[in-house]
Structure formats: C-alpha cells, structure tokens
Amino acid sequence: DGGSALKLAASEKPDLILLDIMMPGIDGHEVCRRLKADESTRDIPIIFITAKDDEEDESEGLGLGAVDYITKPFSSSIVLARVRTHLILKKAMEDVASQNAALREADRMKEDVNRIMRHDLKAPLNAIIGFSSFLLDSDKFEGPEREYLSIINESGYTLLNMIDLSLDLYKMENGIYQLKPVPIDITTILRKIIKLHETEIISRHLVCSIVQDPAASLASSQNLVLGEELLCYSLFANLMKNAFEASPKHGEIRVTIRSRAGELEISIHNTGEVPEEIREKFFEKYVTSGKPHGTGLGTYSARLITETQHGSIRMESSPGGGTTVSVRLPTP
Structure with a gap:
C-alpha cells in the first residue's frame, strides 16, 4: 500500500x-x-x-x-x-553533481587564495614601497644606490599591481571583467620592463632594442593603444620575460612597433625556438616548454589579457628563424 x-x-x-x-x-x-x-x-x-x-x-x-x-x-x-x-x-x-560540487569548492578555494594574496602579501609590499619611497625622497642617495632604490620601488609597485591583477584574470576567464580602456603609451611600458631586466641583459650579454617600423606614420599617437595600463604592463612583462628566458647568451631580443589600420602591432622577436610539439597549443592553459619553474600560465594570461582588450595575438617559430610573438591592440 x-x-x-x-x-x-x-x-x-x-x-x-x-x-x-x-x-x-x-x-x-x-x-x-x-x-x-x-x-x-x-x-x-x-x-x-x-x-x-x-x-x-x-x-x-x-x-x-x-x-x-x-x-x-x-x-x-x-x-x-x-x-x-x-x-x-x-x-x-x-x-555531474559531484563534479559541480568539486568545481564550486575549487572556486571557493581560488577565492580564498586570492583573498590571502590581496591581503596578506600586501602588508610587506607596502612596507617595501613605503621605505624605498622615503629613502628616495630623502636625497641622501646618489648614483648607483639611488638607481637600485628606484628599481626596488618600481618592482614593489609592479608586484602590488600583479596581486591586484590575479583576481582580474579570474574575472576574465569567466567573462565578467569590466574593461575601462584609456590611451596607453606602449613604448613607455616596454622601456620600464627592459629597465627591470637590465642586470640580466648585462650579465648574459643580450642585445635588446625597440624598433619603430620605418614605414609607420610619424604621428605622435602612433604608439598609443586603447586599454588598461596594468593589463598592458602584465601582458608585455610576460612576453618579454619569456623572450629573455628563451634567448641564449649573446642573443638578441628585438621589439618592433608597427601602425596598422586602427591597430598597433607590437612584435617581440628572440633567437630561441619554441618546441614543435607545443606550438599549436602555445597559448593554452598550463602549457610549458619544460622550464624548471614554469607554470604554463604566462602565455595563457597574455592571450586572455589581449582578447579582453579587443586585440589579437599570434606566435611564429622555426628552426634558425627564432620566435616572434605579435600582439595587435586597438588604437585611440
């Protein structure tokens, strides 16, 4: 019954x-x-x-x-x-329900990690930035010492911004990032990144240059793109870091800037070669060329940031021809 x-x-x-x-x-x-x-x-x-x-x-x-x-x-x-x-x-x-629960738990843990990064890591960074700024303002240091303090200060600000960016990348993955584009001077960003790698450039006898395409317009706005400064900095910091790491001693890293119709193309060339087996999935998540401490997230985040700013990115690599990563971003 x-x-x-x-x-x-x-x-x-x-x-x-x-x-x-x-x-x-x-x-x-x-x-x-x-x-x-x-x-x-x-x-x-x-x-x-x-x-x-x-x-x-x-x-x-x-x-x-x-x-x-x-x-x-x-x-x-x-x-x-x-x-x-x-x-x-x-x-x-x-x-499916179990997998969804696991995904929700993973998202919760990711939020916890982001919270820790954004809170616990900021306190010591603020101290580094604060003390280095205080010493720079004191005018007690000149020459190399002042240069080193500037690098420490700049690196502190960069890392602080990168922590803030971690949550932004999560939003980009989920399609909920709200882009606030403004005109950004790409040349200034590239020079800052190269300056931070100056010690490595000298110790490994690398040649690093920024080249303006001779065929490009000479208008003052030619190196401006529409985007966000932190996103552009993170994008090119990742790509330049990869180029430095892939270059052999006495190698060359050449950045070429070209004006296109409504876009600016920034091409980063190095003399290293991307292994053939990962070329097709170069911009996918967790793909790495076998670097000891590689996470496989650098080029993935570069693609994510580029596409979030309504741009495009591609990579070409060949034996003897080196590797070129080209980014196109909209201009004002």
Missing part, C-alpha cells in the same frame, strides 16, 4: 522505485508527490507501472516528477532495460 511504500522509501533510500498507481490507501500519484516533496527522497527515480493506458494519466505522472511510465501487461525484459537505463542516467547525474 501507499503508506508502506513511503516508509520503505524513507528508510531504505532505494536507487530506483517501481511504483504502481493503483494502490490501497494512498495512490501512486500521491506517493510520488510526497516523495518528491521530501529532500531525502526527491532525487530517487520513479517509474510508474499501471494498467491505465491514458495519455492524460501518463502526463500527470510525468508532471509529478516520474522518469518513465510503463503500462500493463509488460515484458520483464522491457522493464529491466528501462530500469537499467534510468540507473545509468541517475549515476551520470550524480557524477
């Missing part, structure tokens, strides 16, 4: 229920309604079995949450096949 069916379902939590509509006491429809109203039993698949061959009756049963409807007389093989099918579907839905 219907009352016994409800008690059994509540105590046993079966994987699937075959439920007759015509039962003494509480009928099958009411049993189904109560099972679906109970949080502990609502996800159990219910298949109605009935002697009624009525489309309206079948529609009512399915509307109550049943997954199938079998009319009498029936073949046991058909019933078994349908039960098997719905058990497989139930398992698949449970797997």
